[in-house]
Amino acid sequence: MIVVFASSKGGVGKSTTCAAAGAALALEGARVLILDLDQNRTVHRWSQKFPVDRLMVEAATADNFTSIFKSRHGAGDFDHILIDLAGARELTMQKAIARADLVIIPAQASEPDIREALVIAGDIRDIEETATRKIPYRLLLTKMYPLRTRVSDFAFNELARLGLPMFKTVLVERTAYREMFLNGEPPSKAETGKGAGLEIATLLDEIEEIIDPMSHAQHALQAAE
Template identity: 65%
Template structure:
């Protein structure tokens, strides 16, 4: 899978989700490349604290993304590539979207976050039209309160009203997501089979299902 994690707004859990999914894949024995394009280099620093076998994290400058991606994809060294995009709209965004099997758009259940998520959705649709192929994407609600609130209900109602696809899985506000950047340990290690660890695995299973269905549809159409 080639999975891009995109948001034009900071603080939505984009890098956290990318790291959690990439590490979960590696811990299952897959060979994973995580490309850190975020200007803060958060994932590059995180990976140095507790390296995971099978997970390669590489921070690169956005202008070098195209050539680096082509080289790594052609090498056959990786089963999956996860891309953590910069927290702003620039040309690298469109290059990554065009190469993606799935785009994950993290957003909190708030009006500003959903508005920014719609910007990313518009970009995906433009790239898909230009590339003349479907680019699967889903919004991922993050930092959700354990109990439903009026704010959460607003988010679900707004997404339904706009007909935007949403992951069934949501990431609840949990300390394991914050602590992973302190100790380097991903949620599937610190909370195996429960809490954040189970959420990540459930999300990963849903992502795989979406990609497999999309690829099957493409083969059928081809």
């Protein structure tokens, strides 16, 4: 699968979510490539310090993204390709979204973040017309407080009003996400089956259900047997 993490606003947890999801998939046994297009190179720097088996992170630029993507995707060496886009609306964003099986739009529970997410959602719908296919996308609420607040209530009400599709899973503000870039340990390993690890596992279940509902149903049936 090809999953793109897109936001034109910094500080929403885009790179953190991409790295955590990629590491979780690799720890499950999948061959994963993350293309890091973010100007801060957060994921690439993390991978250089703390390698994860079966996870490759490659820094890319606006100039070489197309050639790198075609080469890596065409070789068939990876089960999943995750793309961490730059925090800006530019041509590479359009190229990546056009190739995506799913676009994840991370956002905090704030009016500015939701407005920016709405802009990205509009861009995706525009790209769909050129690509002549539906491109699934979901908003992912990140850095949430464990308890509901007036701010989070506003976010949920506003998202319902705007009709933005969103994940059921939300990512709570947890130490494990921050520590990943300090000690290298992904949340799915640091907190297996609980906390941040459980959130990432649940998020990946939702992603699979969106991209390949038949496969997800079969896995769910096998797990129940």
